[in-house]
Amino acid sequence: MTAPWLEANHLSHRFPLPGGRSLLAVDDVSFRLHQGETLALVGESGSGKTTLGRMVVGLTAPQSGSLSFAGSAIRAPRREVQMVFQDNAAALNPRHGIGASVMAPLLWTGGLRRAAAEAQARALLDRVGLPAEHFFTRLPHELSGGQRQRVGIARALAPNPSVLVADEPVSALDVSVRAQILLLFRELRDERGLASLFITHDLGVVRSVAQLVLVLYRGRVVEQGPVAAVMDRPRHPYSQALRAATPVPDPDRPRPATPRPPDLGDVPGCAFRARCPQAHAACAVPPPLRAVAAEHDVACHLAA
Ligand code: SF4
Numbered sequence: 001m002t003a004p005w006l007e008a009n010h011l012s013h014r015f016p017l018p019g020g021r022s023l024l025a026v027d028d029v030s031f032r033l034h035q036g037e038t039l040a041l042v043g044e045s046g047s048g049k050t051t052l053g054r055m056v057v058g059l060t061a062p063q064s065g066s067l068s069f070a071g072s073a074i075r076a077p078r079r080e081v082q083m084v085f086q087d088n089a090a091a092l093n094p095r096h097g098i099g100a101s102v103m104a105p106l107l108w109t110g111g112l113r114r115a116a117a118e119a120q121a122r123a124l125l126d127r128v129g130l131p132a133e134h135f136f137t138r139l140p141h142e143l144s145g146g147q148r149q150r151v152g153i154a155r156a157l158a159p160n161p162s163v164l165v166a167d168e169p170v171s172a173l174d175v176s177v178r179a180q181i182l183l184l185f186r187e188l189r190d191e192r193g194l195a196s197l198f199i200t201h202d203l204g205v206v207r208s209v210a211q212l213v214l215v216l217y218r219g220r221v222v223e224q225g226p227v228a229a230v231m232d233r234p235r236h237p238y239s240q241a242l243r244a245a246t247p248v249p250d251p252d253r254p255r256p257a258t259p260r261p262p263d264l265g266d267v268p269g270c271a272f273r274a275r276c277p278q279a280h281a282a283c284a285v286p287p288p289l290r291a292v293a294a295e296h297d298v299a300c301h302l303a304a
Helices: 049-056 097-110 114-127 145-157 175-192 203-209 227-232 237-244
Strands: 006-016 022-033 038-042 066-071 082-083 163-167 197-202 212-217 220-226 290-293 294-300
Touching: 006 049, 022 049, 022 066, 022 197, 022 212, 022 220, 038 175, 049 163, 049 197, 082 145, 097 145, 097 220, 114 145, 145 175, 175 197, 175 203, 197 203, 197 290, 203 227, 212 227, 212 237, 220 227, 220 237
Parallel strands: 038 197, 038 212, 082 163, 163 197
Antiparallel strands: 006 022, 006 066, 212 220, 220 294, 290 294
16 A cells, blocks of 8 residues: 555643643544545544644644654644634634635745636635635625535635645534535545545544544544444444434434533543443453454454
């Protein structure tokens, strides 16, 4: 197999908390991403997904471990790795037309003259489904949530990145718009060969965008592997609980309660122990992440 475009090795990051405590937000996370692959980063709020995404785009420095793009260390934001945010309205200047917002990165980092930047911004708006002749001068407040998300994607594509990090890009959208944006992500990945990190708390969208999935709990990888293997037969009790809590089309089908969000602070032994229905004495020792099948790893003493 070719060398990975994005390589994360043993990344960790700890945030200080009031009272002298601290939170280990990301704990010894490693993964590899090749050209054209999408890795879904899954977990509840507070699982470390966003911190990991910010590390990948160079906005948060890991306190230990290493990150590289095509073999070169990522220590600060760089052109090849761009991010799409959940709330793109906050990232857009409310007084500037969206064409100007898409042009900005082309002028700043692309080194293009104004006419060339405008032509490229128009082409990007056309590509993401916002015909430039109608949308170029529109202000952000004149757009719907789905249209603003398309602007965010066009802005992220402007520097012609190789890796896209999308942080909950569809979680604020209604179901029909969500499907359109997910389709756009797939098309762009296939057209441009983008490697993508797709951050989501919603297992329902994982199958439609990703080939690989990494499940995080309290900053630790509890399961990772091909989407089909992890989604069809999750081996870790936390992955199983997430899947069971995923909304289903049949509203009459009973659904288990969503797992409680994690508590703060470090936990000895398995991080999921306090919530795990299968916890036993051996779980006082942290389970290693180990292979249970080809490229399918699980951190649970019971996984087989
Ligand atoms: Fe549950 Fe123990 Fe497995 Fe942790 S190691 S997930 S507590 S069975």
